[in-house]
Amino acid sequence: MTPPLNLRVLAFFDARFQSSGPLWQALGSGDPWARALDAYPARRHHSPLLQPGKALGRYDLADAAGAGRVVAVARATGIGGLVLDCHRFEGGYLTGAECLDVWCDDDFGLAFRWTPAPVGDPASDAAALMAAIAGFSPLLADGRQLLVVNEPYTLPDPAGTVALLRHAAVAAGLGGLYLVATAAEARGGLLDAGFDALLDPGPAQWRSCKPAELLNGYTFLQAEAGHADGGMFDDTIMSYAQFVNSRMVDRPSRGKVFPRVVLDFADWPDHPQGGATLLASTSSVLYRRFLAGAMVHVAQHFPEAERLVFIDSWNHWRQRSQIEPTTQFGSTVLDETANGIRQGGYVALTRVGEPTPGNSPGVDYDAVAALCREIEEELSVSA
Amino acid sequence: MLGGVAITGGRMEAFDFRYSMGELSRGELLDSATSPPGRYVWEVARRTLARVPGADAVVVSNPLLASRGARLADLLRGGDTLRCPCVLTDAETFPVAYVLPRALFDQGLGRFLCLLSANRAATDAQLLSQLTGQIVPRRQTPLKPLAPLPKITAQGYILGDNLAAWRTQCADAVRLIRTRADWRRLPFAAHHPGHAGDVLFFSLASRLVPAGQLAFQRQVVCRDYLDIFRDCGNRLEPIVLDIPPVSRTGDVSDGRYYLDSLVHIDPEVWAETFMVYCRFSKSYSRTPFNLVDQARFALGDPVATLQDTLYRRAPVKASRCTLPPAPLRVLMQLSGGWPLKAYPSAQARVLVRALVRLGCAVTVLDAPGLAGDGATPTSAGSTGRLAALIRQHHVVVSVDSFPLHFASQILGHPTVAVFGPTFPGNSDAPRRAGYRLPTPALPCAPCGGYRACPLDEGPDCRNHPAPADLVAAILAVAAEAYGTPVRERGDAA
Structure with a gap:
């Protein structure tokens, strides 16, 4: 099942679930599932981590059949590719892509996410990065290999880094890069620096709505007096409904930003002393609509070769954001993912095309917006 | 998930069908909130027979329940010799599946399946008995009792008063067949009396369903909306209901309104019409499909592919204001x-x-x-x-x-x-x-x-x-x- 209109739904993927190979060795061997899942809630509002369900189980990506099953399930769901992290190791990078590549083709490719860090020789680092991502079935946007740059605001010279990456890609024979920066809106200057598009940051990177009003003065006094769990004040808890609305509201005004669709998020295992970000009252139905709405938005506002939606995530179990089947909920979420992709594909297919909203040559959109703002101000003054 | 099993000389072939979320691929059915569960029994039987044209009988799971074809086949294999027709039930009396003879469809009686209650096996067995002229037994399966069912099923069916509405339409149909020798020729009426937009959607749908697939000849409509019914070119004959439309506040459910409204229908008309509950059996916002397509499906059109949906049809009319362009x-x-x-x-x-x-x-x-x-x-x-x-x-x-x-x-x-x-x-x-x-x-x-x-x-x-x-x-x-x-x-x- 592939969505129409060149729409591609990608999922962030953790390739560390393997019990042999260079990535496993580089990360200190051991049981990757234990590393991901051995965390226990210290606070009442921390939901426990879920456990892999029967459908895929605790797979070993180093086993070709295990990796093949994962890719087959992702394909059947309607996902068009996976985004793998690039892990720094001894002056180079490891991605784990070799486990998955054998199961990929033109309809299901691999993209990569790179998190910049200070290095002595940026040119060598860029060359090492390109060496690590070259040679696999690429996930293309506008005909170029997709590379997501995480935390781009840490780059001292974004334009210089972009130039360096592009140069290194050509030298590695990649034939061009489609660079996506993780940032919420175009105003930060990253598009001017040469990035091709932006991508909504994750819930912890961009708290796009106010915290849920779970903590009123009464609760605060209770906690201060030791009668309630004070840990709630250390973490940021957002209502899922408010969160997804804040991610979709007024999207066109943010510029060329790909949607990141999130089912759930709770990073308390990595913030034992507080400071975690959590989504509350999550709903698989709302998640389906979030996904379908994101697809329709992309189909309406992005050029045909650049219509991407990112699901965060396929298997980030440690953040509770995985859409893989779980012991507790079975394949409910995966089914809703498939339903969302079908629904979004149908709505986009039947609604997108000529006439395109917002493209009438005779309408001065800026003048209309200015006129309405002026009237709003007049009315607010007279009120 | 709906299961269908084709039986050919004792050999079974199982098929799975699902309520479509937009793809409308081969195994998918248009998700229509205005179709009673019986409409899906008819559609699944029709699709199963299309896949196995030589089948002697077809078995269809109850649309209120999630059931794969393979599960259905397992239930059929266990127990006594399978009779056809018959109604399979859980360990008590709730209908789980219907075993339907091919002759039912060859004789053009498939549309009568829209009248099934899908929640009382005895009434459904009586309906099938009247349709086929045979005694229709109920056969229990080892399936644990299904009751109590949730208020809204995973498939989106709203139960509550709708259960009584479906039972009543089935019991009324049984009574009508018993009393009228010419029952095969009697008209079907879609009970979908309001509101304004809904009457418009059904009117438009009645025009879009191909003549050979239109299973209905009449529609119950509130007098308040009779002008809409006519001005929107509805092809069906109106049965006018002289009571206010159902409240939008939810104080009275659609199912209760159906039951209460029947006594307000002209008794002579009621005595010669198969009344099918076509208000909302399901939550309509769960499906991505247009209410016009949902109504078309309810009226008998399979709307089986994307090409069949409303959005693939060229608009037929283009009205324009003939006054001078300024002022706009x-x-x-x-x-x-x-x-x-x-x-x-x-x-x-x-x-x-x-x-x-x-x-x-x-x-x-x-x-x-x-x-x-x-x-x-x-x-x-x-x-x-x-x-x-x-x-x-x-x-x-x-x-x-x-x-x-x-x-x-x-x-x-x-x-x-x-x-x-x-x-x-x-x-x-x-x-x-x-x-x-x-x-x-x-x-x-x-x-x-x-x-x-x-x-x-x-x-x-x-x-x-x-x-x-x-x-x-x-x-x-x-x-x-x-x-x-x-x-x-x-x-x-």
Whole structure:
């Protein structure tokens, strides 16, 4: 099942679930599932981590059949590719892509996410990065290999880094890069620096709505007096409904930003002393609509070769954001993912095309917006 | 998930069907909220027989339950010798599946399956018995008792009073067949009496269903909406209901309204009509399909592929205002069937004032409060008057309510659609020149909110497009439909 209109739904993927190979060795061997899942809630509002369900189980990506099953399930769901992290190791990078590549083709490719860090020789680092991502079935946007740059605001010279990456890609024979920066809106200057598009940051990177009003003065006094769990004040808890609305509201005004669709998020295992970000009252139905709405938005506002939606995530179990089947909920979420992709594909297919909203040559959109703002101000003054 | 099993000389072939979320692939069924569960029994049987044309019998799972074909086949293999026809039940009396002889379909009686109760095996067995002329046994399976069922099933079926409505339509049908020798020729009536938009969707659907697939000849309609029924060109014969339409507040459910309404139908008409409950058996906002397509499916059209859906059909009509292009005349309907559908009043004032300053003449339906902002208030009253008003204006702007659907889908007039708390896919029009739908973006819609936003509890839906988006859409539609230069600010002066 592939969505129409060149729409591609990608999922962030953790390739560390393997019990042999260079990535496993580089990360200190051991049981990757234990590393991901051995965390226990210290606070009442921390939901426990879920456990892999029967459908895929605790797979070993180093086993070709295990990796093949994962890719087959992702394909059947309607996902068009996976985004793998690039892990720094001894002056180079490891991605784990070799486990998955054998199961990929033109309809299901691999993209990569790179998190910049200070290095002595940026040119060598860029060359090492390109060496690590070259040679696999690429996930293309506008005909170029997709590379997501995480935390781009840490780059001292974004334009210089972009130039360096592009140069290194050509030298590695990649034939061009489609660079996506993780940032919420175009105003930060990253598009001017040469990035091709932006991508909504994750819930912890961009708290796009106010915290849920779970903590009123009464609760605060209770906690201060030791009668309630004070840990709630250390973490940021957002209502899922408010969160997804804040991610979709007024999207066109943010510029060329790909949607990141999130089912759930709770990073308390990595913030034992507080400071975690959590989504509350999550709903698989709302998640389906979030996904379908994101697809329709992309189909309406992005050029045909650049219509991407990112699901965060396929298997980030440690953040509770995985859409893989779980012991507790079975394949409910995966089914809703498939339903969302079908629904979004149908709505986009039947609604997108000529006439395109917002493209009438005779309408001065800026003048209309200015006129309405002026009237709003007049009315607010007279009120 | 619905299971179908074809039986050919004792050999079984199992098939799975699912309610489509938009793909409408080979194993998918259009998800129609206005179809009673029996309609799906007919459709699954039809599709199963299409796959195994030589089958002697077909077994279809109860649409209220999630059941794969393989599970159904397992149930069939266990126990005593399988009789055909028969009704399989759980360990008690709830129907799990129907074993149907091929002859039922060869004789053109498939549509009678729409009348199944899907929740009382005895009544369903009586109906099948009357249809086939054979004694239809009920056979228990080892399946644990299904009761109590949830209020809304995982497939989206709303139970509650609907269970009694489906039982009543089935029992009434049994009575009718027993008393009338000519029962095979008696008409079917879709009981879908309101509201205004729903009558419009059914009317349009009745025109779109190919003649050979239309299973209905009549439709029950409230007198309040009889003009809509006629002016929208409904092909069915009306059975007029002289009671107010069902309340929108949910005080009275659709199922209860159906039961209460039957005594208000002319007894002579009732005594010669198979009445099928076609109000909402399911939650309609769960499905991405347009209510027109949902109604087409209810009326017998399989709507089996994307090519068959409303959005793949070219619009048949294109109405235009014949008055001079200046000033641009805009007709607005900013309130809908329930409070949360209304375009927020503060934004409505901005919208009206902006259009007036651009030199437009703005007429508002049922919104006298906007007179102070430069609009001319009016009201329609009937579809004839509404049609005349629409033709006197270049562009119609409307929230998700009857005037929107009438202007865009029946007349084909230049229209801007305004959606907030409802899902456009259920009731928007196919895209065409002269039609705009500034897309509402929030995933919280459809929320089901009636008076207030379920998220912030405020009286307004924040998913409505901003006034600037609507003004731009109106100007774009006018330019597209009339080729007139877009009004520049200050034209009015």
